[in-house]
Amino acid sequence: xxxxxxxxxxxxxxxxELLVRDARTSLKDLAAQVGLSSPSVSERLxxxxxxxxxxxxxxxxxxxxxxxxLQAIVRIKPLPGKLHIVQKLIEEIAEFGECDKVTGDDxxxxxxxxxxxxxxxxxxxxxxxxxxxxxxxxxxxxxRRRPPPLGAQSE
Amino acid sequence: xxxxxxxxxxxxxxxxELLVRDARTSLKDLAAQVGLSSPSVSERLxxxxxxxxxxxxxxxxxxxxxxxxLQAIVRIKPLPGKLHIVQKLIEEIAEFGECDKVTGDDxxxxxxxxxxxxxxxxxxxxxxxxxxxxxxxxxxxxxRRRPPPLGAQSE
DNA sequence: GATGCGCCCTAATATAATTAGGACAATATC
DNA sequence: GATATTGTCCTAATTATATTAGGGCGCATC
Numbered sequence: 001x002x003x004x005x006x007x008x009x010x011x012x013x014x015x016x017e018l019l020v021r022d023a024r025t026s027l028k029d030l031a032a033q034v035g036l037s038s039p040s041v042s043e044r045l046x047x048x049x050x051x052x053x054x055x056x057x058x059x060x061x062x063x064x065x066x067x068x069x070l071q072a073i074v075r076i077k078p079l080p081g082k083l084h085i086v087q088k089l090i091e092e093i094a095e096f097g098e099c100d101k102v103t104g105d106d107x108x109x110x111x112x113x114x115x116x117x118x119x120x121x122x123x124x125x126x127x128x129x130x131x132x133x134x135x136x137x138x139x140x141x142x143x144r145r146r147p148p149p150l151g152a153q154s155e
Numbered sequence: 156x157x158x159x160x161x162x163x164x165x166x167x168x169x170x171x172e173l174l175v176r177d178a179r180t181s182l183k184d185l186a187a188q189v190g191l192s193s194p195s196v197s198e199r200l201x202x203x204x205x206x207x208x209x210x211x212x213x214x215x216x217x218x219x220x221x222x223x224x225l226q227a228i229v230r231i232k233p234l235p236g237k238l239h240i241v242q243k244l245i246e247e248i249a250e251f252g253e254c255d256k257v258t259g260d261d262x263x264x265x266x267x268x269x270x271x272x273x274x275x276x277x278x279x280x281x282x283x284x285x286x287x288x289x290x291x292x293x294x295x296x297x298x299r300r301r302p303p304p305l306g307a308q309s310e
Numbered sequence: 311g312a313t314g315c316g317c318c319c320t321a322a323t324a325t326a327a328t329t330a331g332g333a334c335a336a337t338a339t340c
Numbered sequence: 341g342a343t344a345t346t347g348t349c350c351t352a353a354t355t356a357t358a359t360t361a362g363g364g365c366g367c368a369t370c
Contacts, residue, residue: 008220016216023178023212026357038358040318053220057178058213061171061302065163065208068303073257073264087297099298102228102291109228109264109291113303136257136264142242143254145300147216148223148268183326193327195349 008053011036013150015044016054020147023057060145063097068113071097071138072120075106078131083107086131095123106134163208166191170199171209172305178212215300218252223268226252226293227275230261233286238262241286250278261289 008016014034018025027038027045034041048054063071078086090096090110099110112135114120124133163171169189173180182193182200189196203209218226233241245251245265254265267290269275279288 016214019214020216021213023214027359028357037319039320039360042358043317051220052217055215055217058176058215059171059174059178060210060213061175061305062207062210063303065206066303066305071255073255091297094304096298097303098300099296100226100228100293101295101297102293104291106291108297110298136259136261138255138257140256141254142246142256142263143251143265145253148218148221148252149249150216150221181326182328191348192350194329194351197327198348 067115070114072112073136074110075134076108076131077106082130222270225269227267228291229265230289231263232261237285
């Protein structure tokens, strides 16, 4: 009846922390660092994945390397009745690298990767007749995507 | 003199695509899928990392698994003269999972992971005397973080 | 005080990564 | 126009790692 099933212990949290830093750390090294054997670590990772705690092993790519020299945050307020169309459109445009549906006046807040101001204009044009948009160009990134604190668990 | 050094070819892009999907794909499998030998793949990955194209191998963690049931997007406009203090403060608060410095009226746009509305309030309080903030609670995530299109390169 | 469950271990086996050495084509050099 | 040079790739041998198989131990349950 309890949620023991979904609880993370200290070892799990240590493993997550190590993997966030470097997902290629070998089981052997992980095991050594948390004080378990590698089969035990392997089993824990399997269960963390199975439970969805670890959503994916992935690589972080520098957008610049792909020619995306510009990023923008776009607030998007669909015109009446256009919400679903707009959402679909956003999802289909691959340059949107992130999109959240939020409370408040703006309905969506999205991140856009583009190669030039021209491209930015082109993409916003595709939405212009279905939503009001408000765009802020990113000048710097004080914090790049990072996970929430892995430290002590409240519950 | 050219930027050949910094160019990605089709094989590199295929490798990146495979790794974004699953960073644990073995060299052997990668090699089979792109039609190279594993030492060649290994060497290409090494260079992609060296050049900074691949910024990191990492795991994506579900914030919910850590008890972070709430996310918010906060627009932050530091009061006159407080810009640097505010930026430093944001960086130090681990619950900020992302922060961009942007053009326009709001200076920063940040993502906040919290466990409760109370926590949200607590964190915003720490900034309240140094900046104006405007908060939008995330209701849904139509697009979760994804890289820009890896397809054809312009230059 | 037996039974089952969760979690861990070691040792053996299977699989993958790395290293070493060299082929080959394209490009620059004399 | 012959000859280095560079970059990229290969195979085969070696080393390192992951996985599997089998079992121990503590703890809660009945």
